Amino acid sequence: MSYCLNPRCPKPENSDDVKFCLSCGSKLHLKERYRAVKPIGQGGFGRTFLAVDEDKPSKPRCVIKQFYPQAQGTNTVQKAVELFNQEAVQLDELGKHLQIPELLAYFTQDDRQYLVQEFIDGLNLAQELAHQGAFSETQIRQLLHDLLPVLQFCHARQVIHRDIKPENIILRSSDRKLVLVDFGASKSATGTALSHTGTSIGTPEYVAPEQMRGRALFASDIYSLGATCINLLTGRSPFDSYDTNNDTWIWQQYVTTPVSNNLQQVLNKMLESIPARRYQTVDEVLKDLNQHSPVPNPPAKVNHPAPPPAPMAKTQSQIDLELEELKTQFLVGGKPKPQNIQPQPTTNTPTKKSEIDKELEELKAKYLGNNNV
Incomplete structure (x- = not known):
């Protein structure tokens, strides 16, 4: 079927083998190649038709948009003209994307503006x-x-x-x-x-x-x-x-x-x-x-036992005190001397004490040297 694009045509349906509308005499082909088949949409600024490109051997389908503002008023019509022209300009640039219809033609015929674009099935x-x-x-x-x-x-x-x-x-x-x-x-x-x-x-x-x-x-x-x-x-x-x-x-x-x-x-x-x-x-x-899964909660904080504090260098007074305690233990076992033990001759005590003092002094010197005090 061919569909007449004259908005005032009383009987727009025609057979697809005629070139002029049998009812009003209007041309049924735009630019001698685009033939409207049926209307598929209508808005305040125009109508949309499914069409066929007769100029190509495969006769691919396309879409014809006819600018036909139904609203009254100069400003409204002027805005409609602006939008229609703008669509042609935008499609001419954007139609290079595979997911945007390609603009095939934009022209004026019989004092009406037309836009022809790729049909998306x-x-x-x-x-x-x-x-x-x-x-x-x-x-x-x-x-x-x-x-x-x-x-x-x-x-x-x-x-x-x-x-x-x-x-x-x-x-x-x-x-x-x-x-x-x-x-x-x-x-x-x-x-x-x-x-x-x-x-x-x-x-x-x-x-x-x-x-x-x-x-x-x-x-x-x-x-x-x-x-x-x-x-x-x-x-x-x-x-x-x-x-x-x-x-x-x-x-x-x-x-x-x-x-x-x-x-x-x-x-x-x-x-x-x-x-x-x-x-x-x-x-x-x-x-x-792209964050498909929810952001995971941070892992629970594990309270590990605190590491033992690093050994601190001992001061001179601490070392002297510890050595004095050690010296006492060597002499009396850390306790007062029992009364029933026979005391040793007094001449031996200074000797023993001096030997212990000497050993402790050596130990003190060695200990201090290792701790870099």
């Missing part, structure tokens, strides 16, 4: 959630490890996505890689741009508080990714996982499977309402996320 994460139910911790970890480097790639090129949510993340069927799509709300984070309040863009459930006030930061994307994880873990809107009365997240009580303390801490820091308390860079998130 697969379900978005909102559809995955509806089909399989709430995600497990393992799936969330895999999501973060897969998508955070993509976000890092964008931020390194000064691009803030500003609309990260499950609908804008597609699980590609061919390799099961996650692809970040829809850069229509993205913003160039130049120094000048960051210094001024801009337009509040994004889906309220997933938007960081500062972005709601028009001051998007790199950390705003980290917040939105955290809110996306909360939605996938609980199956609930992030709005329903936040206690406004106590200004705190309560998502943990709604998870269907247990979540480790490590992942809880990472997600809660991604979701800090005050930007300064939140992760500032993707590197910071990955660093904490």
Whole structure:
């Protein structure tokens, strides 16, 4: 089937072998090669179609984005034009990453702007959630490890996505890689741009508080990714996982499977309402996320018996005192001399005493020499 891109066409469906709409006469091929097959999305600023590139032998599928603002007012339309042009510029640069759709063409036809980009075959994460139910911790970890480097790639090129949510993340069927799509709300984070309040863009459930006030930061994307994880873990809107009365997240009580303390801490820091308390860079998130197991408690302190104090050098007075005690023991056995023992001749006592004195003096000299006193 071919689908007419004229917004006012009363009957846009046509067979795929005609080149002009049978109902309104509009061309059915853009730039003589891109043929819309069916509409796949519509928003305030335009419509999205699944299409075929007729110019290639394999006729690969692609996506046509038609700029068609439905909102009224000059300022609104002007902003829509700016965002549409910006998406083309961003995709032209970012589409070099394998997990970001490649920009194929950007042009104006019949006074309408068109953007043609690579088609990503697969379900978005909102559809995955509806089909399989709430995600497990393992799936969330895999999501973060897969998508955070993509976000890092964008931020390194000064691009803030500003609309990260499950609908804008597609699980590609061919390799099961996650692809970040829809850069229509993205913003160039130049120094000048960051210094001024801009337009509040994004889906309220997933938007960081500062972005709601028009001051998007790199950390705003980290917040939105955290809110996306909360939605996938609980199956609930992030709005329903936040206690406004106590200004705190309560998502943990709604998870269907247990979540480790490590992942809880990472997600809660991604979701800090005050930007300064939140992760500032993707590197910071990955660093904490890679601490898979909880930090082990420090080993219990063992109270080993204190080693005996090192011997202290004895002073001269201590040595003299000990030698005097030893001398007394040699002379009288440390006790008064018994009365019934016959005293030795007085002439012998001085001799014995002098010999003992001599030996003790030698021992004293030897002892003092060894202790370097």
